[in-house]
Amino acid sequence: MQPIISVSNLSKTYASGFSALKDINLDIRRGEIFALLGPNGAGKTTLISVICGIVNPTSGTVLADGHDIVRDYRAARTLIGLVPQELTTDAFETVWATVSFSRGLFGKPANPAHIEKILKDLSLWDKKDSKIITLSGGMKRRVMIAKALSHEPQILFLDEPTAGVDVELRRDMWEVVRLLRETGVTIILTTHYIEEAEQMADRVGVISHGEIILVEDKAELMRKLGRKQLTLQLQQPLEQVPQALSSHGLELSEDGNELVYTYDTQGERTGITALLKDLNDAGIRFRDLQTKQSSLEEIFVNLVSERR
Known part of the structure; x- marks a missing residue:
């Protein structure tokens, strides 16, 4: 089966001369939960940012379901949802308005039923008319996930999705991710909570100093290196x-x-x-x-x- 994301010889070097990514080759399988692990500064966020079209690569190619992220960027980005580390959203908008607006940014027609389902799945329905500024950090994180899902992406990037979230809320969000995978969404997760990767991932990739040093099925990795x-x-x-x-x-x-x-x-x-x-x-x-x-x-x- 053709991978839903294919990264070939990808490098990113900044004007300062710093090489954030060095000749990355990586295939993400359709419908899997892939955990990308690495210490701070390893290149996790840079790699995600390149795939999502936020950062321009220095060299190499990335295909999202066969669409080149540079030459065919509209089709590629429509397939991708991103939940970034930072909580960036309009503090004075309501939950319903900000999630609906995110859907419109991708040129999708209004679909109140879909927005309602997302909010209910993320336990945000009772907060739909609340302004973002009034929400707790955990609820704001859920709103970010709802925004990323608003346009019905087939690929979802979760960059430290449970940072600052309490244990109970974290486990609830794990369940949401599993349900998404059951609907066919491919999920790429970066996390500092290794427990998340151990609980959820089908495969694990480890990045260090801008290089992928290992990609392995989780069970096989634990069998071989455990x-x-x-x-x-x-x-x-x-x-x-x-x-x-x-x-x-x-x-x-x-x-x-x-x-x-x-x-x-x-x-x-x-x-x-x-x-x-x-x-x-x-x-x-x-x-x-x-x-x-x-x-x-x-x-x-x-x-x-x-x-x-």
């Missing part, structure tokens, strides 16, 4: 790890009551089987065990640290 820990609670404390177990790289807790075995997910079966056999041969008994797998956040931190 680490697991097996903690054994011993029946009798040890003073040190026996020599017979030295090949397993075990760590002994300070009180000697726990042995910790760290392994990658691909070597899980053979590693644990060998460890348990060697423990038995050494006469070491345990009364309980527990496992822990590394999170997407830990994988992300390790990836970015390696690139510094």
Whole structure:
């Protein structure tokens, strides 16, 4: 299937000489939730801004559902909705008016039923006649999403959509995003809350210093790069790890009551089987065990640290 967004050899260098993007190649699949992760200054917002037509690229091409964002910009931008980091909207307009106006900017005919549905889906219906200035930060963020959805885009960019939003509201917005994906909307998410990517994304891309360093299915990424820990609670404390177990790289807790075995997910079966056999041969008994797998956040931190 043709990707809905195709980025080829994209670079952006500013007049100061700073290279914000360096030869980016990236395909976004139709109907997926794609999480773009990276530290501050990595190039996430610049990449989104280029795709959305806000920033001009220095070189390279971007296609939105086959439409070149430079040569066929009207068709490309009609397909795209953007929720920026900043809360930029007319403070003295009502919610209904500002969302309806956004639809008109794309040349779409008035559709009160569609605007009503968006506001209800985002729990904004009871605020439709309220002025933006009277809303909380979380509600203003929802209005930004409503504006981005007003013209019925097929591609939705969410640039830090839950920044400054409380936990309950954040989870509500996750549900809205999932519902959008079910209607066929492709969603590209940037976030500092790695939990969001772990909960929602189908695929994950990591950008660092203007370069894409990894693109992978989330589940496959966690399988390949994830680490697991097996903690054994011993029946009798040890003073040190026996020599017979030295090949397993075990760590002994300070009180000697726990042995910790760290392994990658691909070597899980053979590693644990060998460890348990060697423990038995050494006469070491345990009364309980527990496992822990590394999170997407830990994988992300390790990836970015390696690139510094």
